[in-house]
Amino acid sequence: MYKVNEIFQTIQGEGSFTGIAAIFIRLQGCPVGCSWCDTKQTWHIDPQLSQSITQVVAKTAETAHWASQTAEQILDLFKNQEYQAKHVVITGGEPCMYDLIPLCQLLHDNGYSTQIETSGTFEIKAPAKTWVTVSPKVNMAGGYKVLQSALDRADEIKHPVAMEKHVDELIALLVDTNISDKLIYLQPISQQRRATELAIAMCTKHNWRLSVQVHKYLGIS
Numbered sequence: 001m002y003k004v005n006e007i008f009q010t011i012q013g014e015g016s017f018t019g020i021a022a023i024f025i026r027l028q029g030c031p032v033g034c035s036w037c038d039t040k041q042t043w044h045i046d047p048q049l050s051q052s053i054t055q056v057v058a059k060t061a062e063t064a065h066w067a068s069q070t071a072e073q074i075l076d077l078f079k080n081q082e083y084q085a086k087h088v089v090i091t092g093g094e095p096c097m098y099d100l101i102p103l104c105q106l107l108h109d110n111g112y113s114t115q116i117e118t119s120g121t122f123e124i125k126a127p128a129k130t131w132v133t134v135s136p137k138v139n140m141a142g143g144y145k146v147l148q149s150a151l152d153r154a155d156e157i158k159h160p161v162a163m164e165k166h167v168d169e170l171i172a173l174l175v176d177t178n179i180s181d182k183l184i185y186l187q188p189i190s191q192q193r194r195a196t197e198l199a200i201a202m203c204t205k206h207n208w209r210l211s212v213q214v215h216k217y218l219g220i221s
């Protein structure tokens with residue numbers, strides 16, 4: 001069972017698939033604790049906050065409520081909601097706390113493409129076809145071996161930055177893990193002006209890409 005914090009259809013606002021219509025599944029739970037995390041409501045799994053999927057889909061505000069769902073129930077919901085997007089983004093919280101193989105496989109079998117957004121702190125359990133976005137959480141739980149395998153598996157690396165030290169950490173990580181042939185995105189933290197200027201300068205300098213969380217500029221989910 002997957003603990004679902006949110007399901008909604010929108011435009012992917014980050015990384016390589018920016019601009020694509022997508023269904024987002026946000027799973028509950030994350031032990032990593034990034035100070036600047038924009039989805040802190042997903043961190044704790046409070047058994048008291050279990051709801052029906054109808055209530056979760058009807059949410060009008062970000063809350064820590066969640067609904068337990070099987071892969072089949074999630075697919076049925078897509079149909080009931082008459083979602084038209086064919087790209088599914090599984091995020092969180094930390095989606096790799098869950099085995100994502102049954103869910104992604106079922107979605108692939110039904111004509112959807114899948115993408116996961118992960119911190120690289122848990123083993124990635126997803127089919128080979130799933131697009132993997134790793135937003136590496138340096139010096140955090142999970143350990144180096146898990147992070148190395150996540151970075152090796154990554155189709156893109158998307159690193160949130162606000163200060164020079166975040167860029168230095170990324171460079172050190174790429175050297176340590178021997179990663180040289182991946183798409184690298186810098187994502188300014190919380191649309192801060194200084195963070196954005198830093199990201200632009202560093203993307204230009206290192207020939208990386210910029211990811212600006214387009215949905216936040218548009219005021220959409």
Ligand SMILES: C[S@@+](CC[C@H](N)C(=O)[O-])C[C@H]1O[C@@H](n2cnc3c(N)ncnc32)[C@H](O)[C@@H]1O
Pocket residue numbers: 030036037038039091092093094095117118119134135158160187188189190191213
């Ligand atoms: C909320 S996280 C959930 C998935 C997973 N736990 C992770 O960290 O990749 C989704 C994406 O948003 C990024 N993110 C979180 N808070 C942010 C913020 N305040 N500004 C910019 N990016 C942020 C994360 O780094 C990650 O790339």
Ligand SMILES: Nc1nc2[nH]cc(C(=O)O)c2c(=O)[nH]1
Pocket residue numbers: 010011012013014024039091092117215220221
């Ligand atoms: N529109 C939109 N695009 C996104 N890309 C990654 C998101 C996330 O929270 O993981 C996200 C999100 O929350 N909304």
Ligand code: SF4
Pocket residue numbers: 030031032033034037038039040092093094119137
């Ligand atoms: S790993 Fe992702 S969900 Fe967890 S605290 Fe960090 S940004 Fe938030």
Ligand SMILES: [Mg+2]
Pocket residue numbers: 038039
């Ligand atoms: Mg988000």
